Amino acid sequence: MQTFRIIQPTPALKPFIRYYWILQDSTSGIVSQRTLPTGCISLVFHRGERLKVTNRDELQPHSFICGQESGYSDVTSTGDIEMIVVVFQPHAAKIFFHMPVTLLRDRNVAVADIENPALRDLAHRVEDSENHDICIELIENYFYKCLMYGTPYHLPRLAEVVRHINNSTQTNIRALSNIACLSEKQFSRIFSENIGTTPKDFMRIVRLQRTLSVMQHNQGIGFAQLSYECGYTDQSHMIKEFKLFSGYTPKEYIARYSPVSDYFTF
Template sequence: MNYKQYPVHPALKNWIRYFWSYDVCTSATEALHIRSFADRYPRLVFQDICSFSPIKDAQGTIKPICYLSGVDTQPTDAYWESHFSHFGVSFQPHALHFLFGINAAELTNQTPDIQLLDKTEIPVLLLNAKNHLERVSILSEYFYKRTSKSKGDVVIDHLFLGNWADRLDNEKNLATIASHYQISERQLQRRFKQNVGVSARKFARVAKFEKSLPALSLADYGSLTQLAYDLEYSDQSHFIKDFKLFSGLSPYEFVKQSSLGSESASFIYIEELA
């Protein structure tokens, strides 16, 4: 599997974390299963379904050629064969509201075709591109034009530009943030959910869960209590409860399974046939 990340132009870094591509072309055909866990980073996914295997959801429906995925708070499953070419964008948490002018809560746990939000030729342009670097250029130009027409929420923008986004885990911190920006806590909560798609507290829980994924790969099951405290959970049971909620697996089940690769909080496995 060939996974690559591509840098972002400085003018787009407030909204885009990186571009990525994932390619596999083998003579053997295997069924692959991708488990996508809760993820605080929205994304755009393009798939070349003319020459390669398409992504199918759990019901067997083929996903659009180019689709958006909002912030995820629950695990989902998708499938394809080991002959695929995907290209994507990893956005900052508050990017979709800014770039598409939509209430981000409408995209939480959703994967709409990009053309439902913008009647754009982007899917065709990406399909006709010669390589992934050309796709980076196409989407960079597309999103740069959208930024010039968009107006962000100054408070939420500053929150993510600074270190405030890592301090949303309790009411005291939320009150401090609201006071800093001279707005009410209720107004902060409303604006945060509109821009990001989930409440500040839910966002903090998902962020904490995501931090546990790489940490688990270095830990043994007997050290879960210490890991829970390191991640600032009140105890191991709360850590396990949140992990199951956001991944559908226990920490032990996650560590036991060997993935072929990953992108953000999505992991690829060989599908076990009945």
């Protein structure tokens, strides 16, 4: 049996956290899934058995930060699943971890390996709590305490940059640096430190998510029209980029999976 639910953060945390999701799955047999880059950093708590990242041949830690990803991962269950996941706004994770989040790119970094006693304590309490509602309360209380120390000076300008990327199928580094009121060199450095990847790669990931979203909501769309709506130079460009991030061409992907993206939903 599988249950999945999304929980919205309190209004004060919404500028920093997109949502929480909780997955429980006690299905007999192995459950496998291919995950694609989402453009967001996540904080993951396993209260059940951990997942195995098969293409890296490693088990996920019990509690870990999942950094920005540059490609797909295949994950497989090793038993009953019970996960609580915090999905941050693309520009906001650095507030809570106090490190350049470029250090997390393409990594699952165990909370136990981070010099943050309060975060380690939170992980233990989430793992030991009686129910999910208590877990979410503990998580939100931790985030509120982090915000007591203030938010980074660059956060509002990065929020505007991300909003512009989300609303534009075509943009460039010069336009984004102008929105941020920074030189291109400063902008690229600050963007990477706070979002965890380069502006160019982040725009490519958002374009992938836009492609998945359009495919999800318009299943009969032709690939030529899809490439135009999502800002690719042409259909071959879209196919090349899609395969780079997913391991499949769009046609191969929809033959195996139902395209899903919530990037533009929350």
